[in-house]
Amino acid sequence: MDNLRPINLLIAALGGEGGGVLTEWIVAAASEMGFPVQSTSIPGVAQRTGATTYYIEIFPQKTDLLGDKRPVMALAPGIGDVDIVIASELLEAGRVITNGFVTPDRTVMIASTSRLYTMDEKIAMGDGRFDQEKLIEAVRRNAKEAFLVDMDTLTRRSGSMPSAVMLGLIAGCGRLPITAERFESVIRADGKATDANLRGFRAGLEAVQARREWTGEPTPKKFAPKTSELVEHEVTYTLPLVAQEIAIEGVRRLIAYQGVGYAQLYLSRLRAINDVDQTVGGQGKLVCDVARQLAVRMSFEDVVRVAEVKISRERLRRIAQDELRANGEPFSVHDFLKPGIEELTQLLPPIIARPILWLAERWEWFGRIHFGMKINVTSISGYLRFLVLAKLKWLRPYGIRYQQEQEQIESWLDLVKKAALISIDFAHEVIECARLIKGYGDTHARGLANYRLIETRVIRPALAGGLPPAKAADAVASARTAALKDPEGESLAKCLAEIDARVPLPAAAE
């Protein structure tokens, strides 16, 4: 008996997942079986979506057999002193690992592969998500035994709560001296949402007993519809193999966006890049990169595209059936639109749009005058408004927005071609700069302004020989990353200043 030690269990959960209930169930089960047990927690912020932990110690010898002696129970976990760790979210699993509580000599770790992104990850202007693979690898490497499962999906499929699923997973991991039947009886005795909780419990139990690890399904991609147009076929014999898949998607997308002629324009632009690629020995890499960004740029977001999406049948079916679960019940969908002068003039030919925009600028309408509307797309008048806009597609090529976009695209492609002659890496970075231009209204204006800043301050000087070729790619990459750091442009300004400081110095520095 001298060697007996408590079995220690650390639960890492997020607010609202029922970590408190889970802890109560485990304590009740251990207590019913007569084992000394103690739990503690740091709640408070638990309901406020913060990270929270619960800690339980169970002494595996019944109290009756201990006489007057009582084990000393700890109030907090110790490094190297934890037997079971369960984390309902992958990043929190990582946090328990960084705190040192998962050790290869002892700890069984049950971790969810589902993610609930933190604010820092969500507010990034590009992709701020933490590397998922790194977390999964850390779980496998640090635990004595690791079990990874998408608890979020497991919970939703079983129509239960995360706490019940976690209890099942803990029960099934085989480290507690408590049977599954005992846990089930505790859930029943609790008497709240018993059926749902039992479903969740069994889902967790079965998953771990069958060692059925899975990490959820990837998000399905929405591909553009196939066509029987010749231009689609043309891709296969004019572009290198590596670029074909993307280019075909691009062609299909642009056919749907505007028409076959527009897709042909896309292809001819790609062919020009392909020529450069072959000259510099890019092995199709440039074509590949351009094919992706060019298709996105050419299908720019304008009122016609937004209207088309809003009235698409697939969209309304998804909202009605998947989101609202309306089984024949009346439903409605209301869209929030607030076009400004730029949006309203997009489809007008330059000769009419320019004077309006000139006036708007003089009278300081930009950023101030907007036409806010909430349109019920499921009402007849709302539907008609979007329908009319969508039907204006034929006007698009004559509109000022279209023409501005094409000019910008041509200028960007020209930079890419020139950059390719200096180095393929440099060209790649110039291509990637297209990602800066996205969104609507202010967001679009900010992205475009950032792009232009990088163009005039970094790309053009580099093309003129102001930067050594090896440095050019780095400089563009760091400026682009900086542009995506903060919306106020502070990081970009700082980065550009650093690049400027380096430019005139190469000789003097030596």
Place this chain on the structure above:
Amino acid sequence: MERSFKKEVQALRLGNGDTFRGEGILAVTKALLQSGVSYVGGYQGAPVSHLLDVLVDAEDILRELGVHLETCTNEASAAAMLGASINYPLRGAVTWKSIVGTNVAADALSNLASPGVVGGAMIILGEDYGEGASVIQERSYAYALKSTIWLLDPRPDLPSIVRTVEKGFELSEASHTPVMLELRIRACHVTGEFPAKDNRRAQYSGVSRIPGPVRFEYGRLAHPPVTFLQERLKTEERLPAACAFIRDHRLNEFIDGDVREIGIIVMGGLTNSVLRALERLGLADIFGVSRIPILVLNVVYPLVPEEIRAFCTGKRAVLVVEEGYPDYIEQTVNVELRRAGLSTRVYGKGPLPKTGEYTSEVLLHGLAAYLQTTRPTGVDIDAIAAKARAVTARKTDVSAALGGLPPRPPTFCTGCPERPVFSALKLMQREVGPTHISADIGCHSFATFAPFSMGNSILGYGMSLASAAAVGPNMDRRPIAVMGDGGFWHNGLITGVASSLFNKGDGILVIMQNGYASATGQQYIPSSAAGGDSRAPGMSIEQTLRAMGVKWLRTVRSYSVARMAAALKAAMKTAERGLKVIIADGECQLARQRRVRAEELEKLKRGERVKRVRYGIDDDICTGDHSCIRLSGCPSLTVKPSPDPLRTDPVATVVDSCVGCGLCGEVAHAAVLCPSFYRAEVVRNPHWTDRAIFHIRQRVIGWLGGYNVKAAA
């Protein structure tokens, strides 16, 4: 309230022969009833919010025993309640969060401690120190010292906590001194069991009242000239009486061990952590039998000189395990040993860190360092040192391998009415320029985290307006003070508003009127809506302000981002001088959801018309810039991989937890973000008119080529 203890409080009825099982907080309540208290009160704050919640839920049981319960408006009023024990043989207990609550209560505490008490008076302090703490890291010990109030710090298991409460009242009465009992956050929530006793009905209480007041006695007042006498009584009579009681009733514990040349003196609350650390180092067993002698201080102030001397006699060294700074206990031990002429070396801060929580890891290290320095015979020092080193090495290695993880601080709940106010502030600042923001205590302090990162100072609960008083006159733009309705009633009404009006200040005050003290678990406050199970009288903040003389006053629904931004802009720009108040009105969503969900379920069951609303984002319109998230930060507004095969940046999405508050749509609209947001509604149990309109619309839209449910089916 956020958490109901209706079921748990039944355990308060247990009596002799029963075993009580439950949480630390509940055990403290039971111990109070077993001690025969006549009155209880307090102000909520983690980690003792639940103590007050338990008391409120136990009102029936309290009433049977004649115990008066007061949910005070702040800690000063709670401390002043203990004044009942100055003259009358009434036992009473109050509770609050330390250190901040003790600061607020300090005036009353000084005036209570000076005349002393005849009835046992106990303050249960939620010691918010270390992990999970939400306040400044200061020790309550300083208050115990300066006011001569005894400080209890029991071993963190239920039998010890309960015994300390019971003995604490006796100690208070034996020495005519109020006592404080500190409970760390984990001790408040620790579960366990203890043998229950019958509840005791007090000699005097609501059910057997005192016949009349005591005779006038000047000596019971904290008023000169008797204050000089009282100061002497504290040190010459009450202190020796307390020491005698602590010694005679063995409130402190002594654990003997075979390595007698050294010892450990530990604060009661840290005992389990120290024993477990010793166990891991091979110097104790799991049942608390230690090889090194330990003196457990369940009473950390006063220290009993004889106990210290007796423990240290014959020892080369002792380690004082004392969390927090300054090292009051270590200093006292040193002084006592010097007075006794003992040469025992005292270690404490040195092997152990000066500040921060003493976690298992910290203690392993501190103990190993202590043993390495003192090298007692019969102990394998090298093995111990190696073990401690391995623990740290591991943590450093794994942290380095994984890199810095993004933090996950608490944030506004989904649908919180306070979030839109900060969205509006952000939008207003874009137009008017940055402003000084004086933040306060409460849920709204979450705005100091991303994505808002707002707030230039936090000076205390209800203090935001007062802390901007000298900023405004020295700055071009008006400062904005943000305050919750909890903070307003706690302190802000007088300290902030009255002071500003009195001094003709020219600032802006935004009051978050959500109807509860939300951050601590939705306790009622004076302006909570009256009626239902609410104990609140429903006082009006708006009328209070008008009566005080606030001229510029607007109440704006907090979800109306554009209107809120306009009101803020108007307050910034107006030529009118004086205090400008905007009441941001919106009920705490946690409380609202708890109510509304139950109501809607009822309606659905009865077959009544219910409209369900949720928000969504068209993932093929969103371009993944996340401006909307930067302006809202709603937990149910998150990102997902882009469905576009050509894009890599994740797009925004609204997940199932959405409560349909509408902020994302409001923000997208007010900030002119993008056309991706939509509001979707479905009508359950529709009227025939709903069906008719829907049917006509569907027919026409279907005919025009749009989505039609029937055609799709």
